Amino acid sequence: MRRRDFLALTGLLAGLALTGCGDVEGNAGSLTFRNPLRIPPLLDPRADGDGVKRFALELRQGSAEFLPGKRARTWGINGDYLGPTLRARRGDRVAMAVTNTLGEATTLHWHGMRLPARMDGGPHQMVQPSETWSPEWTIDQPAATTWYHPHPHGETSEHVYRGLAGMFILDDDEDVDLPSDYGTDDVPLIIQDKKITADGRLDEDFGGTWGLLGDQILVNGTYDPHFRVTTTRVRFRLLNASNAHVFHLGFADDREFHVVASDAGLLAKPAPLNRLRISPGERFEIVVAFEPDEQVVLKAFSGDETIDSGDYDILKLAAAARLAPSPELPRDLVALTPPVAGRKVRRFRLGGSNINGQNMDMNRIDEVVPAGARELWELDNVTYEHNFHIHEVRFRVLDIDGARPPEHLSGPKDTVFVPDGARIRLAVEFGHHVDPKTPYMYHCHILKHEDNGMMGQFVIVEPGTEDEVPRPSPKTGHGH
The missing domain is CATH 2.60.40.420 (Cupredoxins -  blue copper proteins)
Incomplete structure (x- = not known):
């Protein structure tokens, strides 16, 4: 049964935009871009005497100021909201010490990571309050932008929404000449929609078919953000860490950009676009060219459904008067073999x-x-x-x-x-x-x-x- 027949027979989505979702119209034109974009701190520890990279991650309660002078209760990892960016290379042995100080059980799942099931951090690997979970594995996959977030069955919405998420960047030995200076021309953008109350709190009404759809946007936990561009090209690592919202990303001036990677690694060649749909959990890496002194807004444009409705201003990009030159975008990135589906x-x-x-x-x-x-x-x-x-x-x-x-x-x-x-x-x-x-x-x-x-x-x-x-x-x- 297709969707329209399904709805006509059951009325399943009656009141969809009213129950727990609200009329999501977006934030376009309401921002001043007054806040510098926060860049999550980078954790890239040296290997110890055993050749193992060790990461210590503490899940904790905290508070964050999204609206000026108003505090919201949040959760974070090694901080008040979100977590650090982890980094490792193919062939590295990594060991995590995930300590839960939240007061309730949760998990930490390595989304996009290829690793043993008992290390995956799904709902079978619960970390109880005051306990430390210590998964360890060898990175054995190509360079990619992965991420980590909780995965407790029945409660993932709340735990991610409160702030438990972060990027995990993987590198390899492929010689691909792309922008790579973290925080300067290789920039993580963790995009999340929120419902922020007038007194600055996070609204946690998860009712309705989609759960929660917000009308305000945080980027790396920053509300109303801007980023100062200092190079002629910037690589943005895009992560939709929202609970449900689908974004159609593009620039206010409709400029072209190039997708160079999707969730699990590089594309064969850069793909030119001026609109990019990204749903929850997806990642894309894009390279954008800039001219001195120009300013442009990264936006999300409204789609046809409740889940992607509303026009949003995401991030203002302001280029410096002098930009350091970047290498030309490579014509070819990596060799990808044709996909093989198999008989099953x-x-x-x-x-x-x-x-x-x-x-x-x-x-x-x-x-x-x-x-x-x-x-x-x-x-x-x-x-x-x-x-x-x-x-x-x-x-x-x-x-x-x-x-x-x-x-x-x-x-x-x-x-x-x-x-x-x-x-x-x-x-x-x-x-x-x-x-x-x-x-x-x-x-x-x-x-x-x-x-x-x-x-x-x-x-x-x-x-x-x-x-x-x-x-x-x-x-x-x-x-x-």
Whole structure:
């Protein structure tokens, strides 16, 4: 059943824009851009005597001033709101010490990281109050912009919204001449929509179909931000860390920019755009050219649905009178082999807040995958807008409603937007970390949908042992 028929029969979305969402009109024209953009501090520790990079992360309660002179209660990691940017290289052994001082249990998931399931930080790796969780793994994937955030089943919306999130940048030995001076011409932009009350607090009304859609924007935790450009090109690492909002990003003067990377790594070639849709959990890296003394606003333009409605001013970019020269944008970035889907097909029907007619069950393994498999995953969205994230893997989008994806969606990804009524096919590449008892997740990354049960579990096992893992009964509706 397609969306319009579904709505006509059930009235599921009656009052959608009124229950917990409000009329989201955006903030365009209301900002003065008075606040310098905060750049999250960089954590890139040297390896110790054992050759291990050790990161200490404390989850804590705090407060932040989003509106002048008014404090909001927040959560943060090593600070009052958000966390530091972590950095490591391919081949590094990393060890985390995640200490929870929040007073309630949570997790910390490494979104986009390829690692053993027991280190993943999903809902099975809860960190209790006053405890320290110590996952350790070897970075074994190409350069990418990944991130970290909580993943407690049923409470992810609240924990991310309060401020538990940060970037995790991965480097490798590929010699790609892109801007790389962190905080100067290689700049993280963690974009989040919020509902901020008149007295400066964060409104936490998560009711409604989408959960929470806000009409104010924070970038790296900064309200009303500006950034001083000092080079002729800047690489922006874009992360949509919102609970539900989809943004159509572009510049007020409609200038062209180039996408150089998506979630899981570099594209084969820079892809020119003047509008870029980014849904929750997705990351894109873009390179933008500037002239001396110019000023331009990064904006989000309204779409056709509640989830992407409203025009927003995101960030003012003000170029200095003299700009340091940047290298020319490379014509080629990395060699990407054509995607290989394999023969195994798994089909996933995306309902209102379920997958294949089932809600999440922490004790049920939905899919069993042999290590190193390459598979075809078909997503069929039969309701309103969703997106889809698979832990551990990287995938390539084969087609959207039968058409080849645009160039900026042709590279390696781990999260994809699935429009209303769309069918998307993915070529999914699985890793080699075998654990028949500890699952990874796949889910909608609209956090209210995830919390309501739009999530499933899979394990990776030694090839040939798939039948040894208990499976759901045939009546569950899983297609194979």
